[in-house]
Structure formats: structure tokens, C-alpha cells
Amino acid sequence: MTLALALRAADGLVLATDSRVTGGPQRSADISQKFLQVNRDLGVMTYGLAVPGYKGMTRLVNEVNPPNQRRLAYFSEIAVLAENVFREEYNAWLGALSPEERGMVQPMSVGFILGGYDSNETSQFRVLHWGSPAFQMDERPDVMAAQWHISGFLSKLFYYQEISVAQLKRYAMLCLTETSSVEPTVGGPIQMATVTLAEGFKRIYEQEIHQLLLKNQNCHGSLRAHLRELILLLAERPKTPDFTTQQITTCWIAVSMSCGG
Amino acid sequence: MDRPFALIAKCYGGFVLVADRAPNTTPTRLWPINTECAAVGHGSVPTVFEVGQAVLGPAPDGEPIDVVFPRLSNALTQHCNQNGIAGSIGFIFAGFDAQRRQRLFGWVRQGNALTTQNFDQPIVHSFPNPIGNHLVTKLYSFDLDDELITRIGLYILIQTRTILPYPMDEFAEVGWLRSSCGLEIKSTEYVRERLSALHRKGEDCAFAVRNFSPRNTRDLSFSAASC
Numbered sequence: 001m002t003l004a005l006a007l008r009a010a011d012g013l014v015l016a017t018d019s020r021v022t023g024g025p026q027r028s029a030d031i032s033q034k035f036l037q038v039n040r041d042l043g044v045m046t047y048g049l050a051v052p053g054y055k056g057m058t059r060l061v062n063e064v065n066p067p068n069q070r071r072l073a074y075f076s077e078i079a080v081l082a083e084n085v086f087r088e089e090y091n092a093w094l095g096a097l098s099p100e101e102r103g104m105v106q107p108m109s110v111g112f113i114l115g116g117y118d119s120n121e122t123s124q125f126r127v128l129h130w131g132s133p134a135f136q137m138d139e140r141p142d143v144m145a146a147q148w149h150i151s152g153f154l155s156k157l158f159y160y161q162e163i164s165v166a167q168l169k170r171y172a173m174l175c176l177t178e179t180s181s182v183e184p185t186v187g188g189p190i191q192m193a194t195v196t197l198a199e200g201f202k203r204i205y206e207q208e209i210h211q212l213l214l215k216n217q218n219c220h221g222s223l224r225a226h227l228r229e230l231i232l233l234l235a236e237r238p239k240t241p242d243f244t245t246q247q248i249t250t251c252w253i254a255v256s257m258s259c260g261g
Numbered sequence: 262m263d264r265p266f267a268l269i270a271k272c273y274g275g276f277v278l279v280a281d282r283a284p285n286t287t288p289t290r291l292w293p294i295n296t297e298c299a300a301v302g303h304g305s306v307p308t309v310f311e312v313g314q315a316v317l318g319p320a321p322d323g324e325p326i327d328v329v330f331p332r333l334s335n336a337l338t339q340h341c342n343q344n345g346i347a348g349s350i351g352f353i354f355a356g357f358d359a360q361r362r363q364r365l366f367g368w369v370r371q372g373n374a375l376t377t378q379n380f381d382q383p384i385v386h387s388f389p390n391p392i393g394n395h396l397v398t399k400l401y402s403f404d405l406d407d408e409l410i411t412r413i414g415l416y417i418l419i420q421t422r423t424i425l426p427y428p429m430d431e432f433a434e435v436g437w438l439r440s441s442c443g444l445e446i447k448s449t450e451y452v453r454e455r456l457s458a459l460h461r462k463g464e465d466c467a468f469a470v471r472n473f474s475p476r477n478t479r480d481l482s483f484s485a486a487s488c
Contacts, residue, residue, distance in 0.1 A: 149391040152424040157470045182394045223470060224399050230459070230466040231400055231412045 001185035002034060002047035003176055004145040006115040006127045009168040010161070012196035013115050013125050015043050016172040018180060019188035021050050030188025036061050039071065040200040042078065042116030043193050047146040048132070049110040052093040056086045056112060075118035079128055079137060086112050087135040094133075107133060113143050116195045125195065144175075147186050151175040157223070165194050169204065173212045174219055264290060265427045266418055267303040267387035269355045271363045271403060272410040275439040276355040279414035281422065284432035289313075291436040291446055295320040298329045298356030299436060299444035303387035305348035312350060316340050322443075326356030330366045334377055337368055347372050353385050357440045392424055393417045407437045411447070416459050432456070 005016045021032040035045040036057050044060055046053030060082050064072045072078050090110060094102060111131040118126050129138045129145070144151045158171050172192060180187040192204040204212075266281040267290065278301045280290035289310045292300040300317055302309040316336045320329050337352065351369035358364050365385050367378040383403060386393050400413045415433060422429040433456065435447040 147391065149424060150395045153392050153395065153420055156420075156423070157467045178395065179391075182398055183391060226466050226470050227396070227399050227416075230462045231409060231416065233462065 001183075002032075002146045003148065003151065003179050003183075003186045004034065004045050004047040004111075004113060004143070005151065005172050005175060006045065006113045006129075006143040007159075007168055007172060008125060008127065008142045009163050009165040012117075012165040012194055013127065014165060014168045014172045014192065014194055015045055015113070015115050016176060016190060016192040017045055017047065018176055018186045019191055020180075020186055022185050028184070032188075033191075035191055035193065037193070037201045037203065038064050038078065038114070038116070039073075041119055041195060042075070042114065043195065043201050044082070045113040045115070047111050047113075048108070049093070052090045052132075053110050053112070055093070056089040056110075059089060060085045074120050075116070075126060076121060079114065082112065082114055082128070083130060083135055083137055086130050090132050090135070105132075107131075111145055113145065115143075116201060117197060147179055147183050150179045150182070154178060154223075165196055169194065170212055170216055170219070173209070173216050174223075177213065177216065177220070178223075263349075263428055264303055264306050264309065264430070265388050266421060266429050267301040267353055268393065268414050268417060269301060269353050269365060269385050270401065270410050270414060271355075271365070271383040272407050273404050275407060275437060276363065276365075277407050277410040277414055278355065278436040278438065278444070279411070279418060280434050281418055281430045282432050282434050283430040286432075288434045288446060290434050291444060292317040292352070293319070293436075293444035293446075294329060294333070294354075294356070295324055296322040296441050296443045297324065298326045298354060299438045300333075300352045300354045301387075301436075302350065302352050304350030308346060308348045309350040309352075312337065312340060312346060313352065317352070323441075325359040326354060326364050326366065327358040329356065330354050334366075334368050338370070338375055341370055346370070351387060353387065355438055361440065388427070390417070390421055390425070392420050396420065407439075411435055411437075412455060412459065415452075415455055416463070419456070419459055419463065 001022065003018055005014070007014045015035060017034040019030050019032050019034065020028060022028050032050055033054060034047065035043055038044050038061055044057050046057050063081060063085065064078055072081065094105065108131045111129065114128045116126065118124055127140055127143055129140055129143050130136070154175050158174065163171065169192065173190065176190050190209050192209060194202050194204065264281060268279045270277045278291055278299060280301050282288065282290055290302055292302065292313050294300060294317060298320065302313045317333060349371045351367065354366040356364060365380040367380060367385065369376050384397050384401060396413065396417050418433055422431065433452050435452050436444045437447065438444045
């Protein structure tokens with residue numbers, strides 16, 4: 001599994017995934033490439049099954065940017081191509097399986113997210129999602145896919161509509177680190193990119209990822225502190241006034257009387 | 262209809278049992294067994310209630326869970342086989358064994374497949390619950406008392422119901438199990454008071470985390486200056 005995030009800020013998008021792949025002889029390895037740049041303004045991400053996922057992404061990038069031919073520039077034509085490529089790669093992968101293995105493949109076992117800025121047609125930031133086996137295109141404000149549950153909880157606490165890309169990078173980082181702390185199928189180096197009007201698709205490299213991690217350390221502590229406070233400071237059942245309460249009441253009466261109250 | 266949410270947590274001196282249920286209905290999820298053991302049911306309704314009512318009758322007081330569980334587990338299986346019950350139902354058992362250790366066991370039947378489990382972890386959920394696991398790592402420790410563990414359990418229930426796509430009810434039933442005392446089922450008022458306080462304080466918590474209360478501004482914020 002994976003955590004794949006395509007999140008919307010007031011001034012752009014943040015795309016982020018982990019890099020863990022599970023299964024196979026090593027059971028778990030942090031080597032998976034889960035997103036690629038498609039063109040100046042677009043990125044594609046995958047989650048779930050690694051083989052059809054990676055093949056679908058790379059074929060899309062190659063077909064959008066064919067050597068010595070016109071590159072696809074329109075968001076809508078890239079979206080149509082993406083849907084066909086993803087479906088074909090999934091079906092090709094499925095066709096190579098034995099009937100028993102095919103019967104064990106679950107719905108939504110692989111998914112793709114295309115996110116970026118549609119500069120030619122709508123001038124909007126857009127996020128599209130496809131999931132197996134139907135690969136019906138679904139346009140959404142944002143996508144949290146695969147192991148999304150903890151991010152869903154964190155979004156209630158941290159996310160707000162007016163958030164900037166700069167803040168959202170830290171939020172995405174927080175989601176990935178918090179999820180990887182309890183979910184063994186999510187982990188490894190974090191892959192992240194932003195899409196903004198000014199810079200288009202911009203990959204965030206290791207050094208900045210590390211800085212985000214360091215900046216977020218206090219957020220992890222803050223989250224824990226606030227949650228503990230929430231549990232500890234709930235109104236207790238009414239108690240008989242203790243010594244301190246009585247003392248304060250006495251003091252208040254004394255002050256009131258001395259002020260003529 | 263399903264009642265999926267059930268949670269049992271070990272705490273200092275006992276266990277806390279939490280299950281969802283519809284408001285203004287009678288408790289049907291928690292099962293006192295004897296002074297040392299109790300169970301919480303989950304799964305298809307009313308099947309799980311009927312099975313619990315038929316099988317989870319009172320056991321002799323003082324009988325430890327390592328004696329009670331195998332007997333009731335067999336009885337549950339036998340009852341389901343005899344009555345052709347094929348729905349997805351389960352019970353999580355909590356209690357004290359002969360050495361006074363706190364133990365948790367599970368019995369689950371899905372169709373005709375049966376599993377029993379001896380849990381090592383201090384908190385057991387009735388279904389894989391990533392939000393519950395996350396909150397447990399943030400909030401839980403064994404030295405907390407039953408009141409604090411109840412609040413954690415109810416907060417997990419609220420967040421799970423809000424975020425995960427399970428058909429859960431918005432109210433809850435809560436029980437505390439203590440050795441030699443048996444299961445104490447908490448009153449509706451007790452649960453209502455805590456749920457409403459958690460909803461209220463939960464909003465404050467979201468506000469504090471997002472907007473960074475003055476006390477925390479320097480250390481904890483995603484403030485623009487630090488980005």
C-alpha cells in the first residue's frame with residue numbers, strides 16, 4: 001500500500017507519496033517510484049500494485065512527450081490518453097496472471113492521480129483520479145488515496161481552505177510521517193512536488209524534505225499535547241468544593257467586602 | 262445491519278469496554294459474564310445480540326478467563342452450528358486469568374469460518390482501525406485510569422465514525438471491568454456527558470492546533486515565518 005496525496009492550496013497543489021513497496025522476496029523495500037513529471041505543469045502519481053502502476057505512469061509520460069513529434073499540451077487530451085493508458089496497462093498486467101491469481105485481485109488495487117495546472121483550457125488547478133478495474137475518470141478538489149485514514153483525521157485538525165502551498169507542504173509531510181509511524185506499509189523516503197502558477201511542477205528534493213521534517217518536529221509534539229489536553233481537561237463530574245476552591249471563595253468574599261461589594 | 266465498532270482497552274486495574282449504539286435504545290453490546298470476565302459483541306444485528314443472549318449467560322463468580330473463554334468459545338460455535346447462523350459476528354472477551362493477569366481473547370465467525378485469537382496488544386478493535394491505532398499511539402498508556410481510557414475510547418469512536426466508511430451509530434455504551442467486581446455498565450448520562458464534552462473540546466483542539474494558541478505560537482506553529 002501507499003499513502004498518495006494530491007492536495008489543494010489557495011495558490012497551487014502539493015503532490016506527495018511515500019516510497020515503500022511491499023510483497024516480493026524482500027517483503028518490504030523503500031525503492032518505489034510513485035510519481036513522475038508529465039510536463040511543465042502536470043504530475044502523475046500511482047498507488048497500489050507497483051507493476052501496472054509504474055508502467056502506466058512511464059508510458060503516459062512517454063506518450064505525452066514523444067520524441068520528434070508534437071507534445072500533447074492540452075489537459076483534456078492528456079486526461080483522455082491517461083485513462084486509456086492506465087486501463088491498457090492494467091489489463092495487460094491482469095492478462096499475464098493465472099486465473100487463480102486473477103481471482104484474487106481486489107477492486108481499487110491500483111489507482112492513478114493526475115494533478116496540475118490546466119493552463120490552456122480552464123486556467124485552473126485540477127486533480128483527476130482513476131481506480132481499477134473501471135478506470136472511470138473522477139475529478140476532485142483533492143485526493144487522499146490508499147492509506148488515507150490518518151490523513152483524513154489530520155485534515156480535520158490542520159487543513160483549511162486558504163492554506164498556502166508552503167504550509168501545505170508541511171501538512172503533507174505531517175500526514176506521511178504520522179501515517180508511517182503506525183502503518184507498516186507506508187514509509188521510506190518521501191517524494192513530493194508542488195505545482196504553482198509561477199513555477200509549474202517543481203520537485204522537492206531530499207534536502208528540503210529533511211528541512212520540512214525538522215520543522216515539523218514541534219508539530220508532532222503539539223498534536224500529541226493538544227490531544228492529551230483534550231482527554232485530560234474534559235469537564236470532570238461535579239465534586240464537592242476542595243480546600244483550594246473554598247479558599248478562593250473566601251478570598252473573593254473578603255475582597256468584595258473590603259471594596260464595599 | 263451491522264454494529265462494527267467495539268473496543269476493549271486494558272487500563273490500570275482493569276478494562277474499559279466501548280461499543281457504538283443508537284441513542285435512546287437499550288444497551289445490547291456489553292455482556293457481563295462473572296466477577297472476572299466480560300465481553301463485547303460486534304457484527305450483524307440482531308444476530309449478535311441473540312447469540313450473546315443465548316450463550317453468554319452468567320458464569321460462576323471468580324472463574325478466571327482462561328477457563329471461561331474456551332468453554333464459551335465452544336458454546337458459541339456449537340450454538341451457531343446448531344442454529345445455522347452464518348452472519349458475520351464476533352465477541353471480544355476481557356478478563357483476569359488464574360494468575361491475575363489481564364487477558365484479551367477474540368471469537369469471530371464469518372459465514373462458516375471461525376477464528377479465535379489470544380491478543381497480546383493492550384487495546385483490541387473489532388475491525389482494522391488505522392485512526393484508532395494512530396490515536397492509541399498518541400494518547401494511550403497503561404497507567405491511565407478507567408476514566409481517561411473511557412475518554413480515549415469515546416474519542417476514537419467519534420473520529421472513527423466521522424472518518425471511516427462504517428455504518429456506526431453516534432451514541433455509545435461503556436463498561437468498566439475490575440477484578441472481583443465484574444462489569445459495571447456506565448449510565449446513559451455518563452456517556453452523553455463525555456461524548457458532548459469530547460465533541461466540544463474536539464473543536465477547540467482543532468482550532469488550537471490549526472491556529473496555534475498564543476502559548477504555543479513559538480514552538481508549534483506552521484507559521485509563515487517558519488516556512
